[in-house]
Amino acid sequence: MTAVMQPGTEHVNTNPASADIALRATDVSCWFGKRKVLEGINLAIPRHTVVALIGPSGCGKSTFLRTLNRMHELVPSAALAGSVELDGKDIYGNELRPSEVRKRIGMVFQKPNPFPAMSIRENVLAGLKLTGQKSNDADQLVEWALMRASLWNEVRDRLDSPGGSLSGGQQQRLCIARSLAVKPDVLLMDEPCSALDPTSTRRIEETISEVSEEVTIVIVTHNMQQAQRVSDECAFFLAEENQPGRIVEAGSTEQMFGNPVDPRTNDYVNGRFG
Amino acid sequence: MTAPITATSLAPNDDKPRTLSAPLSRGDRIYRSITVGGALFSLVVMALIAIFLFREAWPALSKAGGSFFTTFEWGPDDEPAIYGIGSMLFGTVVIALIALVVAVPISIGAALFINEYTPLRFRAAFITMVDLLAAIPSLIFGLWGLAFLQPRLDGPARWLSEWLDFIPIFKTTVPIFGSSLFVSGLVLALMIIPIITAIARAVMAEVPRVYCEAALALGGTRSGMIREVVLPFAKGGLIGASMLGLGRALGETIAVALILSNDFRIPDNVLSPGGASIAGTIALKFGEASTNGRSALVAAGLVLFFVTLLVNIVARGVVARTKAPAGAKK
């Protein structure tokens, strides 16, 4: 690893063969209108790992997360440069439609947002309905997804009650189950625990570890301990004053927290700013 | 030496909230009473409308009794006088339903266009255009409907009567079209589209974006998001918006008066000349009516007042409930 990361340098932590890369962002820059919020991001995300994006607020990590499944462009003035490859195919290219990209790269949001008009069961199956798929055994899929999101035991008897009747933490796990039900390759999580209490946060973190056996997870978090607990790899984003966000350093979580190369990373992970 | 800090605690449940009083100054008391008085003006007006319409309608109502609604003939100035708004009520409802059937889908489509499809920089322009359309006087709609739209609807009416005559309302005996419930209904549809569109747009804009984003993030298309998230969420408000359009269509006067042939027989189809509406009849007959006839027309107006009032109040209630749905977090 080089000591200081420059844009254009690939931040690969363990240098795995490229077949083991689930998502590869190359030279990604983002704008909102004329304002550039991210510049020259290169990041390869290895398959079946949990990658945490950390950094102070306003450094562009959420924007970057949203470029990974084409949610960034929902803001009308949004633009971006570079490419993001899913299994070697550019998700912004002509081969893939946005809806296909989003089906394969799911997302869990900051605030739990189960569809209010739907029951728990319908919420889990919403993705199927939205992507026009038929399930041969919907009941089994509901059970599987809720089981994976470690919510099954709590809701098995009331699958038909509205999703909004659950507690905040349960709602967030329902959202995870909803995303898992369409069998994505990658799951993006945008500060999934920031609206939750410590106990619910713990449950979500356990869920993340469990799910990561099958799905690649990219999680944005403000919480240093959480990043340490759940992630295998970390990328540290930083935006200098009036500058677009960049990656300062990326590496295994152990190294990033134990022995970071860049002094700024050291300051951040030890809580000296941000 | 300063006094030591002291802390004592109250026995449980020994506390009572004290009343906070803020005596108003004389200026504020005057200000408050003037404002309350001004605000209650609407209450007074609504009460006066009901009272005075009823007083003026009483001579006719007392003579007609319950047959006012069930008689299908109108001749308060005839000898003997006949009071019956049955056919007018029928015509009013049919025209309003035609208008609603045409206007509701178009309005929801236009509202979706503004909220979800149009590029941001055209959005304001399109909203202004819808408001402009709502500002055009109904007289002009009627004039335009009579001179421009009606001749051009002759072909479609003929087509409907030839190819869809298995549907009773399109089955005509004589191929004469125009001055009909159909044309009136279409003109009213154009008039209520801006009203329904404006409210439907406002209601659907209340759908929290987090749900829309969740639907898209699951791999849904824009239409899938609309079907699964936007429409279910806004359903009540859309019903309310349609009802407000219905209220407007029921009370619309001049456009119908200009187009409809105002004939008190119940027409057997909607394409041929015939039919009458309450509001249109009042406008057309008022000038020539005698005292007795005017009393009867006011009675018809009273019925219209209560029907539209009911529709409007229910509609507002439904819209208000959708705007603040219980348990929905933003």
Add this chain to the structure above:
Amino acid sequence: MTVALRPRRPNRIRPSDAIRSFGVFGASMILTLGLFLVTPLDGPLGFVVLGFTVFVALQYAVVRQIMDRKHAVDHIVTTLVYGCATLTALPLVLIVGTVVAKGLPGLSLNFFTKTLEGVDPSAGPKVGGALHAITGTLTQVGFAMIVTVPFGILTAVYLTEIKGRFTGIVRLLVDAMSGIPSIVAGLFVYAIWVVGPGNGFSGLAAALALSILMLPTVARTTEEMLKLVDPSLREASLALGSPQWRTVWQVVLPTARSGIITAVILGIARVAGETAPLLMTAFGNDRVVNPGAALHEPQSALPLFIFQQLAQDQRERAWTGALVLIGLVLILFLIARFISRTAKTAR
């Protein structure tokens, strides 16, 4: 190392999609031309309807073939939504176009300077004018403003500033009032005023009917505008020890001034074109009635003029009246928009 960064705008339409849509459009036009000869549709309207149907069907088939059912449905919905938007926008263009085309030939200076007093009804549209109607409309709307503006503002102040125990019922009634059919407002004024001894048809009666229709617009628009006033301004004023009435009078209302003007103009635009209530209140007159005499004399108004000319089969004069009326309403509307927009950006 420098990387050439060329922004992409992924939310724009892809060229490949645009080309495909154009292809489908061309193909459906050709198909429509062929089908048009064999289907029972005729006229330009029939062609448009058939063309639209063919386009939707063909697009569904093509997209389903190269993508999937979900995207095919999405394309249909998109096409329908654009169709609805067109159907909403088209009438405005057609109505304004028709009124201008039919009304312009009859427009002359006479229309604004002469009346119909002593004019033979069958004389051409350029003989005589609508001065009596235009002044009538101005008088009635002016009177209506005198009633509506204070009550409208008081209602709005009550709803936003006092929020007393009548708030719910007042808001409900104002909303219900906005749904009153205009003809009912006319009948009401007829019943409460016109039939009264010594009253009769008059410009004043018309103004009363118009106020009932105008009040809800003024009250609710003003309410919305007062809600936009920054709450901290109110608190700042109260914290200085100013009484409530002074806060409203010297802080809230001046801040929302342009908003209130917008509300009044929108109210005027709403009632200036009302016809039905005038039939049983103003009744009509062929000569100019000055504001003082309008308190007890029948008076004309622009919408009434149009309606009565139409009843006498004087269509050209009616269209010219319609042109002036629509011009008045649209100009008022655009002024209101302009004021409210500058007010919003200034705030």
